[in-house]
Amino acid sequence: MRYQGIIYRPPSEFDSLIVQATIGCPHNKCSFCNMYSDRTFRFRPLEDIIQDLELGRAHYGKDVEKIFFSDGNTILMKTNDLLTLLHHCSKLFPNLKRVTMYGSAQYINLKTLDELIKLKEAGLSRVHCGMESGDDEVLKLMNKGFTRDEMYKAGTLIKKANIQLSLYYIVGLGGINLSKNHAINSSKLINEINPDFIRLRTLIPFENTRLYTLCNENKFEVLNGHDALNETKIFIENLDNITSYFLSDHISNHCKVNGKLPEDKTKILKELEYAASLDLSNFRNPKFGHL
Numbered sequence: 001m002r003y004q005g006i007i008y009r010p011p012s013e014f015d016s017l018i019v020q021a022t023i024g025c026p027h028n029k030c031s032f033c034n035m036y037s038d039r040t041f042r043f044r045p046l047e048d049i050i051q052d053l054e055l056g057r058a059h060y061g062k063d064v065e066k067i068f069f070s071d072g073n074t075i076l077m078k079t080n081d082l083l084t085l086l087h088h089c090s091k092l093f094p095n096l097k098r099v100t101m102y103g104s105a106q107y108i109n110l111k112t113l114d115e116l117i118k119l120k121e122a123g124l125s126r127v128h129c130g131m132e133s134g135d136d137e138v139l140k141l142m143n144k145g146f147t148r149d150e151m152y153k154a155g156t157l158i159k160k161a162n163i164q165l166s167l168y169y170i171v172g173l174g175g176i177n178l179s180k181n182h183a184i185n186s187s188k189l190i191n192e193i194n195p196d197f198i199r200l201r202t203l204i205p206f207e208n209t210r211l212y213t214l215c216n217e218n219k220f221e222v223l224n225g226h227d228a229l230n231e232t233k234i235f236i237e238n239l240d241n242i243t244s245y246f247l248s249d250h251i252s253n254h255c256k257v258n259g260k261l262p263e264d265k266t267k268i269l270k271e272l273e274y275a276a277s278l279d280l281s282n283f284r285n286p287k288f289g290h291l
């Protein structure tokens with residue numbers, strides 16, 4: 001396969017054929033993110049992406065079941081181009097079960113419901129969407145490029161189109177000061193959207209980010225293990241009337257808690273309570289980019 005730069009993918013796409021449809025991220029300004037800081041956003045020519053799909057078929061055969069289109073915000077591609085890609089996917093891989101990509105709220109909202117329904121019908125099964133927070137103050141601080149209302153609009157559009165929605169929440173994104181509001185307002189927004197998946201990430205300030213500078217200047221206080229687990233507890237306690245899978249499928253998290261909501265809520269909260277009762281020395285140093 002032909003790739004440019006480091007390829008990022010959600011852990012759940014570990015067994016997917018990964019094809020780069022876009023390079024970089026059109027936003028590239030989130031305060032905590034350095035994933036695509038080394039590249040300028042661009043769409044790859046359609047014929048190159050199709051060639052890569054054909055390479056995938058030649059190498060892995062016709063039985064590929066999952067495809068993930070990277071990099072950031074592939075949903076921004078023109079709908080007709082995405083439809084062309086999706087048609088090639090089904091033609092080349094007749095047993096395909098899932099096609100997924102990243103999409104942030106501000107780019108999902110550029111599509112109409114009709115366009116999203118067409119994408120679903122052509123095979124787009126799931127969008128991975130970095131909500132990160134449902135609190136406007138945190139979203140602004142992190143320069144996410146959308147408000148909670150815009151996230152609501154994007155989430156409901158995806159759901160109405162019957163595309164699976166995988167929403168990401170970053171524990172600690174409000175630091176110590178905004179921790180409670182971040183947790184409660186994120187739960188509220190998720191309750192309104194009812195995504196198919198809620199995926200937990202825990203904030204780690206990485207070098208070459210604005211957040212890292214804020215930490216160095218003591219303008220942002222990163223949560224320690226106990227604070228992060230307590231924030232997660234508040235977040236889960238406030239989740240209500242949803243039917244989502246809850247997954248902490250990432251190495252950044254202090255505790256591995258997974259389950260289906262609402263039935264596993266009590267179990268998840270008990271596991272978090274137990275983890276929070278462990279001595280703080282069991283958790284990583286909250287500062288500066290180390291897992």
Ligand code: SF4
Pocket residue numbers: 025026027028029030033034035036072104130
């Ligand atoms: S939208 Fe996603 S990939 Fe782009 S800068 Fe923000 S977190 Fe990074």
